[in-house]
Amino acid sequence: MFLFEFAVVVVGVLVAQGLANWVQARSEREEAGRLLDDLTVQVSEFRRDLNYWDRVGPCLRAHVSEIKRTAAGAGTMSAAQIGRPALPQPSRLNFSGDEWQKVRRLVPQEKSTSFTTLAGTIETYQAFISDTAQQWAKLRLLDGNDGTPSPADRSQVRLAATIIDNNIRWMMFQQRAGSAQTLATVGMAGDKRLPDSARFVDRCGLLTDWR
Incomplete structure (x- = not known):
């Protein structure tokens, strides 16, 4: 009788442990x-942003080149002429190493590797967007309404324009080549x-209501 009761207890413990493991495994899969859904959304947003830059990039580069030439000469440009581009960027994610490991266990290796690569590229892209915003503010040094630009002002504008370009x-390279294969994977x-901000810009990516 004792052995039977002992066996029942052991079986009960094993069943409970197995159930707990199953619940934990299911929770980790969920x-x-x-996490994969969040990552997919971020990559999708990044893809839209790259489509945006492929569309407006050539025109915006020409506009920046015009600003640079004006700075190199004796001309000025108003704030409205300089404009302000929309600078879309995907949502920010900060996965821990454990979270990345969970994603890797869920998808094939090639796909998980591509997601990891894209996450790094997106971080670089976000840094480029932030830098572009900072550099664009310097172009306002060419605004004659704020006084005649000094040689130092013009030098800063030329450097900022070069960095923006x-x-x-x-x-543009990321859309056409750099990230094309990983996005396909x-x-x-x-x-x-395109990102939602594309609705509020002209063909050069400049905000249409910017004053």
Whole structure:
């Protein structure tokens, strides 16, 4: 009788442990699914942003070049003429190493590697966007309404324009080559959508209501 009761207890413990392990595994899969959803949204937003830069990039680069030439001469430009570009960027994620590991267990290795690569590229992209915003503010030094630009002002404008142009070129490159294959690996090769901010800009990506 004692052995029977002991066996029942052991079986009960094993069943309870197995159930607990199953619940934990299911919880981890669900969490990994949520993390993958968040990551997919971020990459989708990044893809839209790259489509945006592919569309407006050439025109915006020409506009920046005009600002640079004006700075090199004796001309000035008003704030309205300089304008302000929309600078879309995807949502920010900060996955821990454990969270990345959960995602890797959920998807094939090639796809998880592409997601990891894209996450790094997105961080670089966000840094480029922030830098572009900072550099664009310096272009206002060319605004004659604030006084005659000094030689130092013009030098800062030329340098800022050069940096902005380099940033735009990098973003255009990512759409056409740099991130094209990794985006295809995660199933976003044919996504031609644009970010919401594209509704509020002209063909050069400058905000239409900027004053």
